[in-house]
Amino acid sequence: MMGLISKVKKYLLVCLFMGVGGGLCWFSILQQEIPTGANRSMSDARMFRSNTSLASKPTVQPSGGDKRQLNKHPKREVGSPIVTMFTTIRDVHCRKAIHKRLINNWLALPPGLDPVLFVPFTEHNSSWISSAIANNWRVRFLYGLRKNLPILSAMFKEVLALSTTPFVGYANADLLFDASLISTLRLLSQRLNVSNEKILIVGRRRNVDTAAVNLGSGSDLTKISEMEKIGLHQDNAQDYFIISRQSVPWNEVPDFVVGRIGYDNWFVSKAQDWNMTLIDASRTILAVHQSGIDGFNSGWTTVSKESKYMNYWLVKNFSYKRGFTRFAPFYTKGECDLRPRLRYKLN
Structure with missing residues (x-):
């Protein structure tokens, strides 16, 4: 406010010595220096969609149960997006409640996630489009x-082209998170050189x-955090993948489809060939998989054998077992300490 008063005083002096014309010229410059709310882009509004002050250090509730304070990254504001996450939804009636929870849940996470929804072009009139846009999704x-x-x-590749966040990730459309997703990624960004x-x-x-x-x-993160008491699923299945921007040689990746088995294990296996920093974040990122009336394996239990294994036909020769999360060289623990793991032997 004091800065504005000072500039108005300067404007009056300019009017006194240069006339009204000079004063108006200087005032137009003053207007450009003070952007109004109407000039802010929609992406700015989406980027900071909570009342948390960027100057404060938000207290988060990781999966460990006790409250921990997040340290501010020296180069990135606490409220700025750390990850662009995307998923894809088909308009199936029996899964409407599951997908609606996901749209609410991702939006309710602490500032840091920029959500993107892919829908089939044939479903351009889908109710999910208006629902997602109303909830600030792209x-x-x-x-x-x-x-x-x-x-x-x-x-x-499309999300990498339209985003600028340090991390980009995919998650199945039945997966819910709590604040531990954002806190883990922020702390990893402090411990690793994410840019390179x-x-x-x-x-x-x-x-x-x-x-x-x-x-x-799905928007009550406390309810989601309570699901930590449920045991972890088997380690040959991964429902989310989060990468740094320059990590994957996409020309070497076959046309895997989501919703069918095999591609997750291939990615984990190949990450080791590509000398990636492969991290198992199961202990610090709480990922809740919702089941509907069609069960936990709805993507492939009711399809033909050809459809079920369509990803396998693309890469017949790879070490499936090497694609288990237990073979990730690093894992996160506690306040997101990054620890090396003793190597398992492949039988």
Whole structure:
């Protein structure tokens, strides 16, 4: 306010010595220096969608249960996006409640996640489009398809092109997170050279039967955090992948489709060939997998054998077992300490 008063005084002096014309010229410069709310872009509004002050250090509730304070990164503001996460939804009636929770949940996370939704072009009138836009998501149409299923690499490359965040990630459309996702990524960004290091972060999920457990609308992160008491799912399945921007040689990635088995294990296995920093974040990122009436493995239990294994046909010769999370050379623990893991022997 004092700065504005000072500039107005200067304006009056300019009017006195240069006339009204000179004063108006100087006032136009003054207006350019003070952007109004109307001039702010929609992306700015989406970037900071909570009332948390950027100058403060937000207290988060990681999966460990006790409150920990997040240290401010010296080069990035606490409220700025750390990850652009995307998913894809098909308009299937029996999974509407699951997908609605996801849209609410990702938006309710602490500032730091920029959400993107891919929908099939054939569903351009889908209710998910208006719902996602109303909830501040970016919506993109799917053009990269194989057998009418979304191609993972096509979505990754598009999101990498439209985003600037240090991390970019994919998660299945039935996966909910709590604040531990953002706190883990922020702390990893302090411990690693994200701009230059090739990084892949994966983790195991916790299966929740939504018919038996009330998760509400998905926006109550306390309800989500309570699911930590449920045991981790088997380590041969990964439902989310978070990478640094320069980490994957996409010309070497086949046209894997999401919703079918195999591509997750291939990525974890190949990350070791590509000398990536491969991190198992299961202990610090709480990922809750919702089940509907179609069960936990709805993507492939009701399809033909050809469809179920369509990713395998693209890469017949790779070490499937090497693609388990237990073979990640690093894991996160506690306040996101990054620790080396003793190597397991492949039988």
